Amino acid sequence: MHILLIHQAFVTVKEAGGTRHAELAHWLIQKGHQVTVITSPVSYLTGENQPDIQKKPIDRIDGIDVYYCYTSGGLHKGFFPRVMSFFSFMFSSIKTAKKVQNIDIVWGTSPNLFQAFAAWVIAKQQKKKFLLEIRDLWPDFAVGMGVLKNRFLIQASLWLEKFLYAHADRIIVNSPGFIPHIQKISGKTALLVPNGADPDLFVSTDGGFSFRREHQLEEKFVVMYTGAHGPANDLFTVLKAAELLRGDDRIRIVLVGSGKEKDLLIKRKEEKGLNNVLFVPPVPKEKIADVIAAADAGLAVLKAIPLFTTTYPNKVFDFMAAGKPVLCQIDGVIRDLVEQYDVGLFVTPGDPQALKEAILLLADSPEDCKRMGQNGIRTIREHFSRKKIAEDFERILSDLLI
Secondary structure, three states: EEEEEEEOOOOOOOOOOOOOHHHHHHHHOOOEEEEEEOOOOOOOOOOEEEEHHHHEEEEEEOOOEEEEOOOOOOOOOHHHHHHHHHHHHHHHHHHHHOOOOOOOEEEEEEOOOOHHHHHHHHHHHHEEEEEEEEOOOOHHHHHHHOOOHHHHHHHHHHHHHHHHHHOOEEEOOOHHHHHHHHHHHHHOOOEOOOOOOOHHHHHOOOOHHHHHHHOOOOOOOEEEEEOOHHHHHHHHHHHHHHHHHOOOOOEHHHHHHHEEOHHHHHHHHHHHHHOEEEOOOOOOHHHHHHHHHOOOOOEEOOOOOOOHHHHHOOHHHHHHHHOOOEEEHHHHHOHHHHHOOOOOEEEOOOOHHHHHHHHHHHOOOHHHHHHHHHHHHHHHHHEEEEEHHHHHHHHHHHHOOO
């Protein structure tokens, strides 16, 4: 079986960011299938061109054939440059797909809707099955965040969303929270291929000792966030909690990653004199184990808007796989998971005082931290290992070709 994935923000384990697709592709290749990816040479995390990639339009990474196609810059430079980036990738990916032969399934993923539409066009042109994956509810998330305000664009995006649901041969989602929305709009039942983690990627070589020593974190209780530093991630609330914790020298908050708001966050830290906050550049997934191992607790946080109650953030599963208790400042289905499997604490979204109190509770409860961490590892191995999820995904793909 040959699967073609159209994904502007595809990330391998050698890079920082969400590696769901690279890990699923790895397991499919292990089972004898072929996976080809068409992606962008522009880093979705930083919005910057990657010169080494631009010089090499075709690559083979861990058995995956990767094609890089033209994408305009300006991903993080405002709404219209961002939309132009999406459109340029959409058109160039359709053109690039003509180079890929003997495809069985075209896999489109959203966000954003434009790359998913490109996948539908390619599937139509090559008379192949179209698999639609929903990882966030667009355009609803963009509207809820205030990113998409133009009435015409909202209506056009809603039309495109319905179109893709109607024309997909199969729909999958990475969170159970999306299934009712898709059922309501399209009458179709989406299949769950949840986020998860590969436990082997979170085995540390030194238990985080080197990271702690490098950043003067010895004898500290370390709360760690890893991922995007963007408007949705509500890291200003985390800085407010750090301000409330300033008098407790035991606590350090480490923010690993990059994104649109990172410079503003660093400026706020400096203005407030928050010496208990440390910013660290993005770390490739294959090296993240030694970083997360330095944490005493992991932090998952999103803005307090209703739509985010439907999400299953990757970082929660990463922290679980690493054996770290999760401070979950996100309500909804991911809160349900954290509480069901006793892998962390729920914290009211948008509430810095609640986050402060939860951090102190864990700092004073080492046995609880240990129990939650062990529960996390067990839960990943039993229910959310990337291998198990990939096996279920393979069955969905095989059924699509019957």
